[in-house]
Amino acid sequence: ATKAVILVGGASRGTRFRPLSLDVPKPLFDVAGHPIIWHCLTAIDKVPSIQEVYLIGYYDESVFRDFIKDAASEFPNLSIKYLREYQALGTAGGLYHFRDAILKGRPERIFVLNSDVCCSFPLNEMLKLFQDKDAEAVILGTRVSEDAASNFGCIVSDAHTRRVLHYVEKPESHISNLINCGVYLFSTEAIFPSIRTAIKRRADRPSRLVSYRSSENLESSFMVDDDDDDENRKNEVIRLEQDILGDMADSKQFFVYETKDFWRQIKTAGSAIPANALYLQKAWQNDSPELATPSINIIPPVYIHPSATVHPTAKLGPNVSIGPRVTIGAGARVKESIVLEDSEIKHDACVLYSIIGWNSRVGAWARVEGTPTPVGSHHTSIIKNGVKVQAITILGKECGVGDEIRVQNCVCLPFKELKRDVANEVIM
Ligand code: GDD
Ligand code: GTP
Secondary structure, three states: OEEEEEEEEOOOOOHHHOOHHHOOOHHHOEEOOEEHHHHHHHHHHOOOOEEEEEEEEOOOOOOOHHHHHHHHHHOOOOEEEEEEOOOOOOOOHHHHHOHHHHHOOOOOEEEEEEOOEEEOOOHHHHHHHHHHHOOOEEEEEEEOOHHHHOOOEEEEEOOOOOEEEEEEEOOOOOOOOEEEEEEEEEEHHHHHHHHHHHHHHHHHOOOOEEEEOOOOOOOEEEEOOHHHHHHHHHHOOOOHHHHHHHHHHHHOOEEEEEOOOOEEEOOOHHHHHHHHHHHHHHHHHOOOOOOOOOEOOEOOOEEEOOOOEEOOOOEEOOOEEEOOOOEEOOOOEEEOEEEOOOOEEOOOOEEEOEEEOOOOEEOOOOEEEOOOOOOOOOOOEEEEOOEEEEOOEEEOOOOEEOOOOEEEOOEEOOOOEEOOOEEOOEEO
16 A cells, blocks of 8 residues: 655744735645645545545644545545644654554555645656666656756756666755655655664764754754753754655665656745646646636636636636635736635726735725746746845735725735835835
8 A cells, every 4th residue: 555645844834925824824725726735635646556645744733624624525535634743843753753653554655745846746657667666765856947956955866767866955056957846755664764764873973963944044054062962852853855865865776757747836925826827727738627617808727716706807817716705896807816715806906926815805996916937937036126026916814905006016914905006015
């Protein structure tokens, strides 16, 4: 048998997803009409040998309850459980902590998925490579531009055999443009002993260099003082990326499956817009019956929740998701945007490259707009007049934009009323 784990992280992370994560945990944020992790489950459900899925994270116990209940009826072949870490244990630490649960029923393999990526999750293809190569680990890889590569884990592989030769997490200098997509398949016999070795190696080290993630800096390291040994031991996290994968490249049958399909990280709130577009385009290619029927005013792909009210003269799309109970008035224009539950877009308003938070109102003839980022870009900020600003305009929940007001490249915290034109600002 095969099992799957989705690493959902916890509340202290997701700071870059503000202001949207103030109201919903990032893994449950809706893109293309469904929570981010629903897209992971859809892919997992297509692997016939998987019956059990664990969401591992350190969010409160109650956070995923309703989602799991809904998913249980939508994915009747999957048993889905949330396993809560008492604190952040790291991407490998969480797996290790729950090894008894994961190993129950003696699965031969586990898929491990980062929850904050958007892709077509070619799990069956990874499984095939795993079997063909008699592998101990398979990682999903994709090619990115040279300047983007060092923001990710980088893989050096043998082009012919597809074996992973080196793995370096967020390297300081360029080593490869083949990067870690955050999706793995491990043999249970290889992964747990590898984690145990990493834990032991760390415990044996007299003075340790522990690196943690801070929310803003990609990476920061601290020398750990041996005086607070207990404290440090507790704070130590074990991460697949820094502590395990490099070793696996040296000593295990470790292969990379390179996807040519789409892939994006979902880190900043603005990155929900490309993720929404990519999942909608995939649904469109698959003739998904969930999408709105194209017409003169519906440019596909567009998702409209059945409870939303869209005036027939409003023009929507491409790449638009309209949430439950949203109202879109006459002559409005919405393009490359997400409009969340209970919001209202008044007549003749224009919403482009934006996210409209829950229960917000956009006035008549108002314009709320962001800026498209270049195709294939992995950044969600742009330089405008020499200043770095968010490409996507985001309104937090319960914001109001007055009639005829123009909002450009702004991030607006919840409960704000915008009564004047604003551009390139964070409105607090
Ligand atoms: N359960 C649990 N516990 N989950 C965690 C923890 C933890 O302590 N820490 C992180 N996660 C989850 C996050 O929610 C996310 O889904 C995933 O693990 C990876 O998050 P990060 O540790 O923040 O890493 P990253 O996103 O900067 O980089 C990783 O993903 C890239 C692809 O998006 C690395 O794997 C990179 O190599 C990779 O390129
Ligand atoms: P594409 O179809 O995107 O190639 O362009 P188009 O010229 O057909 O215009 P489209 O209907 O797509 O509308 C997008 C553009 O309409 C935006 O870039 C706005 O500049 C403009 N627009 C601004 N305000 C409104 C509005 O209230 N209603 C509509 N329908 N369009 C507006």
